[in-house]
Amino acid sequence: MSDFEANAYGDLLAFWAPFLLLHLGGPDTVTAIALEDNELWVDLLNRHLLSLLFQVGTASYVFYQSFPNSKLIVPTIFLFIGGTIKYTERTCALYFASFSGLRRSLLPPAQAGPNYAEIMKQHVATGRTRPTTPEAPRGGTHDEAEKGNPLDDRTVIEEAFFFFTTFKGILVDLIFNFHEENSSRKFFTSNHAKDAFRIIEAELNFFYDVLYTKAAIVHRPTGYLFRAISFGSIVAAFACFYVLNKHGFHEYDIQITYTLLLGAVSLEFVALGLLICSDWTIAKIVTSEKHRGSQFKGSIFIDFFLMVKSESSPFALPMICARWSRSLFQYNLIESRLRKWPKWIEKLIDPHLRMREWLEDLKSERMREWLEDLKSERVEPYSEELGELIFIELREKASSWTKRKMTHFGRDECERKQICSARGERALENRIKTGQDCQKLLRFVRDFDYGESLLLWHIATELCYNKDENENHHRKYSKVLSDYMLHLMIKEPDLMSVVVGIGQIRFRDTCAELDRFLSQYILNESNPNKTEKYVCEQLLDVPTTEPPAEVKGDGSKSVLFDACILAKELEELKENKWEIVSEVWVELLAHAAINCRPYMQAQQLSKGGELLALVWLLTVHLGLSEQFQIATGHNFH
Incomplete structure (x- = not known):
């Protein structure tokens, strides 16, 4: 060179x-x-x-x-x-x-x-x-x-x-x-x-x-x-x-x-x-x-920008108009326990080979968790009907607080805190005020902490969903919210850490009790019925005249048969059952959103967004948040 x-x-x-x-x-x-x-x-x-x-x-x-x-x-x-x-x-x-x-x-x-x-x-x-x-x-x-x-x-x-x-x-x-x-x-x-x-x-x-x-x-x-x-x-x-x-x-x-x-x-x-x-x-x-009477008014430039960003436009660019994933991950307890292995492993393993027995013996707790993560999660698309259900419930809650605020100004902050801390009881109390018999359901939210109540209502919702086959949008979205909330508790524990407490312990104990029930009554070679519906029928057939805590003691934190008792109580409500269940789930969702730390909500935005984040911001805009605390002076005479 x-x-x-x-x-x-x-x-x-x-x-x-x-x-x-x-x-x-x-x-x-x-x-x-x-x-x-x-x-x-x-x-x-x-x-x-x-x-x-x-x-x-x-x-x-x-x-x-x-x-x-x-x-x-x-x-x-x-x-x-x-x-x-x-x-x-x-x-x-x-x-x-x-x-x-x-x-x-x-x-x-x-x-x-x-x-x-x-x-x-x-x-x-x-x-x-x-x-x-x-x-x-x-x-x-x-x-x-x-x-x-x-x-x-x-x-x-x-x-x-x-x-x-x-x-x-x-x-x-x-x-x-x-x-x-x-x-x-x-x-x-x-x-x-x-x-x-x-x-x-x-x-x-x-x-x-x-x-x-x-x-x-x-x-x-x-x-x-x-x-x-x-x-x-x-x-x-x-x-x-x-x-x-x-x-x-x-x-x-x-x-x-x-x-x-x-x-x-x-x-x-x-x-x-x-x-x-x-x-x-x-x-x-x-x-x-x-504000300034800009010359851009009515310009073709703004119309073009809006055209490529509008989801309803045939010229929309997905990478520009998409704002969040519009997906709700689902985790169902009974379904996950029935399907012990990921689907791709089930196809590789012949049930008659000894390899399956060897793998069953090898499954330690850590391996169970690893296999659980390998299972593909169901995803439900977000729908406007679900958003409307959530919005109407929260708007009515905000409206009821506003009326009380106007008539009892001195107690408005106390009332706000009660609404923000509600996790199902207000929905049931409102039903009781309208003459519906929901008194027996109150203890399933008042006597249990949030994580326990969430797991309890999840199992009860699944039991009722599989027993009742009537098409009902409250029934459909109750299950969607139920499986979504359990996904948050199990797969996104950081988002729920403030409200769930020892939910992971209760979840594992409940899984252990359900596994024992399935191995005894469902998962045997002579039983061809291994569907969620059949499992739910068998669980509801178990006599529950005595509270599980009195029969088993408090050594296990399982809520499996408490949920069976709740499901039977819900079945007695007949036509209003799913409206009540959906209202409880919206309140459970709102409680988690209100109490989730903003830092965790911000972290979730990088992963495609969550319905929980939308509900969090909606509760803020409806005044259902404890971050409104500055009262200005009044004109006194």
């Missing part, structure tokens, strides 16, 4: 160095895989910032070594600027997405409040009955929707962005005032279930963008400016290299350089398209149109 070719190769190496910065900056759609990536900011050495400084310093050193004789000095400068901006964007996004950084950015300025000393002096001097304090301004600037009119996509994104900016402090356990609560509750109670969940889906999408993408950094005036500079720099670097006289460069090196440049430019155009079509861009344009 001649000196000229060596210098050319060195120039190319200097030109390639900024590509490291460019690709370390990553795509706009991913900055963190998990929340822990953001939390590295709490480390003493501040790894993200050190990484930024180290990588920029390395690229600068390589660039310095080729300066000023490099033929590629101009495109290298352009690429260095673009790469530095991209990597800085990622670093800033990780900082502001950390819970400590997010909390600092959301904390309101310190307020001393009204001058108590001055107010009391005036009160004594004027002789008024009670002191006067200024009334706080009402929160909320959006228009309340007219009930009966479905919301268009533009309004959904606008309202979702409004509520996101109002309530994003919920992620870091900030509290809100009652004016914000009233504004939110009035809006959601005046809408249909479908529109309420559409808004919440879009709002959760904003939460996801803040925590896991660069959206919060890019979608601000300085962010748009630097994005324009980085985009222009990368395109300019490509143009400069394209028109450059490449005499002395090896053909293979030129091909590599073009590949790197084309990849960088392509990624920039994709990022630009996603940025333009994002909810953030639409929300900001619509807000500008509404």
Whole structure:
């Protein structure tokens, strides 16, 4: 290699160095895989910032070594600027997405409040009955929707962005005032279930963008400016290299350089398209149109953005319009115990071979857990009918609390806490008030803790579901919610850790008792009936005149036959049975959502989202949360 070719190769190496910065900056759609990536900011050495400084310093050193004789000095400068901006964007996004950084950015300025000393002096001097304090301004600037009119996509994104900016402090356990609560509750109670969940889906999408993408950094005036500079720099670097006289460069090196440049430019155009079509861009344009009379009003650009994001549009792009997985994982206790082996193992093992007996003997507790994880879980698609069932129940609960609040202002917070802590008893009490005989069911929620009650009602729901074959949407969705909640308790214990307690112990004891029952009465060679329905029939045939605790003692935490007693009590309700069961399940779901820590909800967003997260945010907007605790002063006379 001649000196000229060596210098050319060195120039190319200097030109390639900024590509490291460019690709370390990553795509706009991913900055963190998990929340822990953001939390590295709490480390003493501040790894993200050190990484930024180290990588920029390395690229600068390589660039310095080729300066000023490099033929590629101009495109290298352009690429260095673009790469530095991209990597800085990622670093800033990780900082502001950390819970400590997010909390600092959301904390309101310190307020001393009204001058108590001055107010009391005036009160004594004027002789008024009670002191006067200024009334706080009402929160909320959006228009309340007219009930009966479905919301268009533009309004959904606008309202979702409004509520996101109002309530994003919920992620870091900030509290809100009652004016914000009233504004939110009035809006959601005046809408249909479908529109309420559409808004919440879009709002959760904003939460996801803040925590896991660069959206919060890019979608601000300085962010748009630097994005324009980085985009222009990368395109300019490509143009400069394209028109450059490449005499002395090896053909293979030129091909590599073009590949790197084309990849960088392509990624920039994709990022630009996603940025333009994002909810953030639409929300900001619509807000500008509404408040400033923007020239974008009625433009074909917004209509096009909405067209590719609307799920009902034939031109919709799935990767853009999808907001969450719309899937509910299902875990059924009886089904899982009947199917001991994953299906693919069942096909490989002949039941008459000794290998099955050998494997049965080998199954330790750890191996049981491993095989349990291998079993494929059922998935039920989320339906609007299920969302409507949940929404109606929670809206009625919020409405009943609002009426009590207006008539008994002094007890409103106590009433709110009781509603938030309800896990089935309020649904049963309301049925009793309407004259229905649900008194015997109350003990199955009052006398059992949450984890025990959830497992109890899950088994009872399964027993009743297999005995009653009448088509009923309350029956269908009671089973869906039942299997979904057990999946959360068993497969997502972190989400339920606050409310479940020793649910895992009870679950294992219940599984042990069910396994013994199945081995004695169901799983034998002479019995061809090994279906869930047959198992449920056999369980219901067991005499349950005496409480299981009195017969067996308290050594086992199993609730198998307590559930049989509950199922028999439910069977006596006949036509109203499934309405009551569905109401109890909605309350159990809401209780778990209300008490789940926001950090755990935020973690779940990176996995495709959960119905639990939607219900959590819905309860907040309906005022069914203990994070509304700031009462403003009243005008006393």
